Amino acid sequence: MKTFKIGGVHPAENKLSAAEPIKVAELPKVAVFPVSQHIGAPAKPVVQKGDKVKVGQVIAEAGGFVSAPIHSSVSGTVLKVDTVIDASGYKKPAIYITVEGDEWEPTIDRSTDLVTLADRPELTPKDIINKVQVAGIVGMGGACFPCHVKLSPPPGSKPEWVIINAVECEPYLTADHRLMLEHADEILVGVTLLMKAVSVNKAFIGIENNKPDAISLMTEKAKAYPGIEVVPLKVKYPQGGEKQLIDAVVGRQVPAPPALPVSVGAILQNVGTAFAIYEAVMKNKPLFERVVTVTGKSLAHPTNFLARMGTPMSQLIDACGGLPADTGKIIGGGPMMGKALLNTEVPICKGSSGVLIMNDKESKRGEVENCIRCGKCVGACPMGLEPYLLSALSERHDWEACEKEDIPSCIECGSCRPLLDLIRMGKSTVMGIIRQRNAK
Amino acid sequence: MANKLTISLSPHVHGGDSVKKNMYGVCLALLPALLCSFYFFGLGAIAVTAVSVASCVFFEWVIGKYLLHLGRPTVTDGSAILTGLLLAFNLPANIPLWIVVIGALFAIGVVKMTFGGLGCNLFNPALAGRAFLLISFPVQMTTWPTPGLPFLTIADTAVDGQTGATPLAVMKLIAKGDATMNDLGDSITDMLLGNTGGCIGEVCALALIIGLIYMLAKRIITWHIPVSILLTVFVFAGLMHLANPSTYVAPQYHLLSGGLLLGAIFMATDYVTSPMTAKGQIIYGVAIGLLTVVIRTWGAYPEGMSFAILIMNAFTPLINNYCKPKRFGERPAVVKEGGKK
Numbered sequence: 001m002k003t004f005k006i007g008g009v010h011p012a013e014n015k016l017s018a019a020e021p022i023k024v025a026e027l028p029k030v031a032v033f034p035v036s037q038h039i040g041a042p043a044k045p046v047v048q049k050g051d052k053v054k055v056g057q058v059i060a061e062a063g064g065f066v067s068a069p070i071h072s073s074v075s076g077t078v079l080k081v082d083t084v085i086d087a088s089g090y091k092k093p094a095i096y097i098t099v100e101g102d103e104w105e106p107t108i109d110r111s112t113d114l115v116t117l118a119d120r121p122e123l124t125p126k127d128i129i130n131k132v133q134v135a136g137i138v139g140m141g142g143a144c145f146p147c148h149v150k151l152s153p154p155p156g157s158k159p160e161w162v163i164i165n166a167v168e169c170e171p172y173l174t175a176d177h178r179l180m181l182e183h184a185d186e187i188l189v190g191v192t193l194l195m196k197a198v199s200v201n202k203a204f205i206g207i208e209n210n211k212p213d214a215i216s217l218m219t220e221k222a223k224a225y226p227g228i229e230v231v232p233l234k235v236k237y238p239q240g241g242e243k244q245l246i247d248a249v250v251g252r253q254v255p256a257p258p259a260l261p262v263s264v265g266a267i268l269q270n271v272g273t274a275f276a277i278y279e280a281v282m283k284n285k286p287l288f289e290r291v292v293t294v295t296g297k298s299l300a301h302p303t304n305f306l307a308r309m310g311t312p313m314s315q316l317i318d319a320c321g322g323l324p325a326d327t328g329k330i331i332g333g334g335p336m337m338g339k340a341l342l343n344t345e346v347p348i349c350k351g352s353s354g355v356l357i358m359n360d361k362e363s364k365r366g367e368v369e370n371c372i373r374c375g376k377c378v379g380a381c382p383m384g385l386e387p388y389l390l391s392a393l394s395e396r397h398d399w400e401a402c403e404k405e406d407i408p409s410c411i412e413c414g415s416c417r418p419l420l421d422l423i424r425m426g427k428s429t430v431m432g433i434i435r436q437r438n439a440k
Numbered sequence: 441m442a443n444k445l446t447i448s449l450s451p452h453v454h455g456g457d458s459v460k461k462n463m464y465g466v467c468l469a470l471l472p473a474l475l476c477s478f479y480f481f482g483l484g485a486i487a488v489t490a491v492s493v494a495s496c497v498f499f500e501w502v503i504g505k506y507l508l509h510l511g512r513p514t515v516t517d518g519s520a521i522l523t524g525l526l527l528a529f530n531l532p533a534n535i536p537l538w539i540v541v542i543g544a545l546f547a548i549g550v551v552k553m554t555f556g557g558l559g560c561n562l563f564n565p566a567l568a569g570r571a572f573l574l575i576s577f578p579v580q581m582t583t584w585p586t587p588g589l590p591f592l593t594i595a596d597t598a599v600d601g602q603t604g605a606t607p608l609a610v611m612k613l614i615a616k617g618d619a620t621m622n623d624l625g626d627s628i629t630d631m632l633l634g635n636t637g638g639c640i641g642e643v644c645a646l647a648l649i650i651g652l653i654y655m656l657a658k659r660i661i662t663w664h665i666p667v668s669i670l671l672t673v674f675v676f677a678g679l680m681h682l683a684n685p686s687t688y689v690a691p692q693y694h695l696l697s698g699g700l701l702l703g704a705i706f707m708a709t710d711y712v713t714s715p716m717t718a719k720g721q722i723i724y725g726v727a728i729g730l731l732t733v734v735i736r737t738w739g740a741y742p743e744g745m746s747f748a749i750l751i752m753n754a755f756t757p758l759i760n761n762y763c764k765p766k767r768f769g770e771r772p773a774v775v776k777e778g779g780k781k
Contacts, residue, residue, distance in 0.1 A: 006765075006766065006768055009455065011453055011455065012453070089447070171453065243768060243769065247768075253768055253769040254769050255769045256767070256768075256769050259769070327445070328444075328445070328446050329445060329446040329447075329448070329452065330445060331450075331452055335450075335451060335452040335453040336450060336451045336452070336453065337450050337451070338450055338452065339449075339450065340445070340446065340447045340448055340449075340450075340452070341445070342445070342447065343445070356452075358452060362452075362453070363446040363448075363452070364446070365446075365448060365454075366454060366458065367512075369458065369459045369517070370459065370514075370557065370558045370559040370560075371559050372459055372462070372519075372558060372559045372711045372712055373559060373711050373712050373714075373716060374462065374711040375711070375714075375715075375716040375717070375721075376457065378716045378717055378765055379662075379718075381765070382768065383767065383768040384765045384766050384767040384768045385765070385767065386716065386764070386765060388716070406767060409767065409768065409769075412450075414450050414451030417451055417454055417455060418454070420449070420450070420451065421449055424449065
């Protein structure tokens with residue numbers, strides 16, 4: 001079975017909610033929309049206090065090409081334009097909307113009928129990319145890179161394949177898994193749209209073999225869509241890293257940064273993004289809701305929700321049986337790369353794949369021990385780096401040596417576990433130095 | 441609730457690996473060989489092992505607390521216990537106990553703590569301790585009791601220590617032409633089981649191999665170092681044996697005699713003093729194998745394993761510097777077309 005070639009680890013999977021069907025979350029009382037839910041320029045609010053909005057209406061427009069508009073997920077009145085602490089832990093400008101009823105923009109097709117590319121032969125690549133851009137779609141695996149930018153590769157590059165990331169290698173998270181089981185056809189149509197948008201005729205869907213039901217269902221359904229191939233992958237973290245996934249699926253390695261995946265011919269999208277693209281292009285529905293896994297060992301009922309953006313996490317946690325008394329840490333995303341949240345009022349955003357509640361015991365960090373040079377970090381690093389060395393060099397503030405040892409290649413996957421703290425600091429400092437040097 | 445949430449950076453889960461777990465894992469892997477030595481060498485082996493472990497732990501604690509002023513005690517991490525066990529394994533069962541204490545002081549005090557303690561030492565402490573004792577007390581270090589003494593008796597060197605001729609010593613005499621193959625009294629079976637002269641922990645090959653299998657299964661070590669050492673010794677000694685069977689013993693004698701297995705499995709694989717990458721570990725293992733056979737055949741000492749490992753310890757930083765792991769994305773096939781002119 002295929003997998004990526006360098007390093008990798010196998011953290012305990014803990015997919016507690018894998019058998020839980022996607023449940024539609026209740027509407028919030030007040031929805032909160034940070035204007036910066038993506039990589040790139042923040043969106044600019046276009047509503048004011050007191051404005052009436054409908055579901056799917058633009059409330060903030062894109063702040064540039066590398067940016068994405070934000071749509072209201074609820075109908076109601078704009079309460080205020082203020083700030084909120086989002087998943088990054090920083091205060092960000094945000095639009096607050098008081099929910100009144102559930103009135104959708106009439107242009108959105110709310111039927112569940114499947115629309116395929118055969119029904120819409122007039123769609124051109126440009127149409128698709130435009131639709132993706134105005135629908136505010138960003139990479140939904142967590143990186144939140146505006147999708148239309150990825151679909152507009154730099155001149156001279158030649159895409160050969162679309163690769164769909166359905167790996168979901170983070171422990172605990174099951175949102176993509178459930179989406180595949182419940183919306184396989186919509187995802188596959190989304191993939192055909194992606195293929196058309198970048199003019200390729202081959203797509204691979206990479207799924208780890210801890211989801212055999214998703215692999216068999218997608219393989220069966222994919223027979224109806226020429227050019228789409230499901231690739232079962234051996235379970236290994238971080239297979240969902242874009243470089244690792246390209247290596248696993250087509251056996252090519254993206255060169256060191258700043259090279260893009262398209263330099264080896266690959267256009268990568270998350271499986272949730274493919275679904276969002278289907279809805280945007282075929283149903284005229286902007287990105288304002290997504291599947292979120294709310295999970296944790298102490299949580300009464302781990303659940304996969306279809307939640308509107310802006311829903312505070314506390315509401316979803318309550319719907320799972322409430323915050324356990326022994327809660328020690330709340331993580332936005334998975335346990336390997338997710339961020340610890342400051343409070344439960346953080347709203348669900350475009351990149352929120354999960355909310356993980358860890359109990360007191362799990363959230364304690366072990367004491368720092370002397371490095372005994374066992375070499376296990378070197379074997380685990382999927383980028384072929386030497387974490388023990390980078391960590392020691394970062395601690396010594398030897399930035400020059402850090403750069404020589406390729407610290408910018410670190411993908412911060414956490415396979416080297418406790419060493420990442422210092423390496424992350426070294427990486428961000430070195431990246432700053434490189435930016436400064438290039439600016440001169 | 442909200443005011444006592446932990447805020448820390450990812451990753452938020454840990455594999456549960458720790459210094460302690462690895463150290464005690466190795467100690468556990470040494471258990472079969474330890475029990476065998478008690479069986480073959482009786483109370484002497486128990487006394488030497490106990491004194492060695494106790495003095496190593498004591499020196500680690502004293503130096504850590506009163507000389508280095510370490511904030512937290514390091515005696516519980518298991519590394520001093522392991523050094524004590526390995527040092528004892530490299531000593532004859534009838535060695536005077538005060539010599540053991542000196543060996544422990546050198547191993548922990550000079551070789552380990554001087555460099556900053558756990559993880560900072562350049563040389564394997566137990567082996568350096570053994571080498572120090574071998575040079576300082578050559579007679580006591582090379583007089584071994586006959587195995588198979590009644591249990592719970594301490595061997596008296598004057599009475600029982602006549603077995604000056606271990607298989608290794610005989611091998612050397614054969615190479616010099618002072619003995620013939622017929623003098624190799626011990627059979628391969630005796631050497632496998634440990635029914636032969638030698639240091640406490642090195643005689644029972646089978647018990648050491650059980651330890652190796654345990655450590656590989658528990659992923660405490662990888663196969664690279666032990667296998668490359670054993671294979672190199674087998675091939676190198678085998679070639680010499682083929683070239684001149686009357687002078688050079690068969691390779692299986694090399695593999696099963698002296699500290700070769702103990703060294704290959706437990707000494708050369710010491711995390712701190714061995715290279716980090718698989719490639720580096722194989723270079724290190726092959727070099728140790730070659731050096732061992734060279735010292736055994738042509739050197740002054742009958743046993744070359746410990747010196748071979750110590751020599752290669754010194755090369756470890758150099759090997760680490762030259763044997764980098766293969767970085768992701770460097771394959772020339774993926775260089776952008778037209779990128780290089």
